[in-house]
Amino acid sequence: MKNTQAYIKKNKDRFLDELMETLKIPSISADPKYAKDVKKMAESIKKHLKKAGCDKVEVHPTAKHPIVYGEKMIDKKLPTVLVYGHYDVQPPDPLDLWDSPPFEPVIKKTKLHPKGAIFARGACDDKGQAFMHVKAFEAMLKSKELPCNVKFMIEGEEEVGSTNLYDFVKKNKKKLDCDVILISDTSIINNKTPSITTGLRGLAYMEVEVTGPNRDLHSGVYGGGVANPINTLCKMIASLQDKNGKITVKGFYDKVETVSKKERALMNQAPHNEKAYAKDLGVKETHGEKGYTTLERTSIRPTLDCNGIWGGYTGAGAKTVLPSKAYAKISMRLVPNQSSKEIAKLFTKHFKAIAPPYVKVKVTDLHGGEGSVTPTDTPEYKAAEIAMEKTFGKKPLPSREGGSIPIVALFEKELKVKTVLMGFGLNSDDIHSPNEHFGLFNYYRGIETIPYFYEAYANLKSS
Ligand code: BES
Ligand code: MN
Ligand code: MN
Secondary structure (H helix, E strand, C coil), X not given: CHHHHHHHHHCHHHHHXXXXXXXXXXXXXXXXXXXXXXXXXXXXXXXXXXXXXXXXXXXXXXXXXXXXXXXXCCCCCCCEEEEEEECCECCCCCHHHCCCCCCCCEEECCCCCCCCEEECCCCCCCHHHHXXXXXXXXXXXXXXXXXXXXXXXXXXXXXXXXXXXXHHHHHCCCCCCCCEEEECCCEECECCECEEEEEECEEEEEEEEEECCCCCEECCCCECCECCHHHHHHHXXXXXXXXXXXXXXXXXXXXXXXXXXXXXXXXXXXXXCHHHHHHHHCCCCCCCCCCCCHHHHCCCCCEEEEEEEEECCCCCCXXXXXXXXXXXXXXXXXXXXXXXXXXXXXXXXXXXXXXXXXXXXXXXXXXXXXXXXXXCCCHHHHHHHXXXXXXXXXXXXXEECCCCCCHHHHHHHHHCCCEEECCCEEHHHCCCCCCCEEEHHHHXXXXXXXXXXXXXXXXXXXX
């Protein structure tokens, strides 16, 4: 990979400019107003895949946002790597909390990124990380050192549940036939401590509506005589966790995987400073399920969070109203063996059961997905380990993460292929938040590491 690494060095600045260009496209999948930009972004990925050297590049339209597919098949006897990523991004709101506009990328230095970081929505999640693969592929191909066949599948609906990708995968098993799936859409522990993600949580996302009186009322005339649905909803939500932070939904923990003492001890050896963690977030202390550490609470334990709550009057000034309706979005992060559909059912049943007789409730299952765990004794994990050790000079730690990439479980089920989660972001890069950024160190380290993965994987598969 000598020529490849030299090529990367030589083309460093261009690789950065090209990424910055794509970060200007507001490919927000959740908001229909941006559908044109999402499409534009798909076309841009297509252009870059072609330019990098893919023989076949296709933009597949779906009921919502297109899926970009590209491939370079060099030899049927060589293993095939399928790279998955997403080019859609989260909405940038609240806009006024950004120090610079979300779709006008700028490079700024930070404490954790002394060499600079690119600030823009999608810089880390996942345009920057997906782009590392396009550039690494270009470098290997142009240096005549590509050791595997490559397929790219970059989608535009990850942030809204990957609904159309599920269908695409089921219908295109032959096209997607591969030996391993490689994804960079997760984090490393820190820039001195490389890690490979060995677990992701699942998700069940619900919306609830609580109805009290049949119309909005004067809160003086009627207040006291009829239950306020916002007050009722708040009490219901509060009851979903007990004083030990355990979720009270009946049956919720029935299938939760018990992680061995040994594995728990191991995962708690990862560098983590509780005080610094709290300080960075501006809280006096951390908080969560009793009996578990922060590292465990955010990876191997399920959670329940209210993501939004609304109702009544929220405009300027005061309005004395007793509203008819109150709403909330509630999501649960799930761990292996919990089924998102089953949890959604349990939640619906429980939420209806705890509703007092003076309100009506409606529960909607918005979307969900399963978690996953990756074994560490496979050629693909070993290849990632070898690759990271080469560039970081240190063996990476296995690390289970709290976020979700539900399509990983589907890949395993439908394509019967294992996924390697070799991400290069930091958890502090503010993905989904204002001022999302991606370190230049991380971007380049990713581009440098990926070719070593291909090399090690090809070697392990042929031996
Ligand atoms: N890249 C993230 C998931 C992630 C982030 C995993 C950091 C591990 C570490 C992904 O884009 C994401 O945000 N997924 C959503 C799930 C989806 C169903 C909306 C999530 O986790 O909320
Ligand atoms: Mn992502
Ligand atoms: Mn995301």
